[in-house]
Amino acid sequence: MKLYYMPGACSLSPHIVALEAGLPLQLVRVDGKTKRTESGDDFLQVNPKGYVPTLQLDDGEVLTEGPAIVQYLADRNPASGLAPANGTLPRYHLQEMLGYINSELHKTYSPLFSPATPEPVRQERKEYLRKRYATLDAVLAKQEWLLGGQFTAADAYLFTVTNWARHVDLDLSEFESLTAFQQRVAARPMVQAAMEAEGLLRKSA
Structure with a gap:
């Protein structure tokens, strides 16, 4: 599989999920301005929408939109626990949380990255x-992860978008449980591996 990504963008979420699920993944970096890959x-x-993440399967089929991609990847290895079983209420809670992060957080950050956005x-x-x-x-504040005691694709997504806060001068220090969550996710070996691969962390000596 090929994951088309931009470093630190929302594509970091499926990158983390793929590594957590133990899935082989070929990374293809995309230039957001030129819409060209490194090659x-x-x-x-590949994706006429022009944005990441985009997942190209081994048979050439293409899947877009982060919430769909992370569920597809999680379902490739059900034993990983990254997504509850299809048809169960916990699975719908996962979709509920992915939808919340997508619509209420992810898209709200967009204007903050634009220098043309007025200060008000x-x-x-x-x-x-x-x-x-x-x-x-x-x-x-009540549980370790968004859906309870198990790290899921929703946690990878929340971690990814919340990392953007420091880039747009959004102070979230008042949220102690969220801060602790970010630290827990950042400490996971596969999360560190994903961030290192995207050049977001210095490689270990």
Whole structure:
């Protein structure tokens, strides 16, 4: 399988999930501006949407959208526990959480990365994010992971988007449980491996 990615972007989430599931993965870096891969291929020929993550299966089939990709990867190794079994209520809770992170957090960050966004809008978006994070902080105050005692694809997604906070000057230090969560995820060996592979961590000596 090939994962088309940009370092530190939302594609980090399926990258983590693939490693946690023990799945072989070929990384293909994409330039967000030129829409070209490192080898010069036209990324738009793979995914006309023009954004990552994009997963190309061994048979050439292409899957897009992070929440769909992480579930596909998790289902390749059910024993990993990264996604509850299909058809069960816990699986719908996973989809519920992935949807929340996708719509309420992920997309809210987008205008904060644009220098053209007016300051009043920027502040409104930050306050919106803090309110949404307060909900998740309350969940994490009661349990180690978003769905309880098992690390899942939802945790990889939350970790990924929350890492963006420092890049847009969003102070989340008030959320102690969220901060502890970020530290727990960052300490996982497969998370460190994914971040190192994307150049987000210095390689061990």
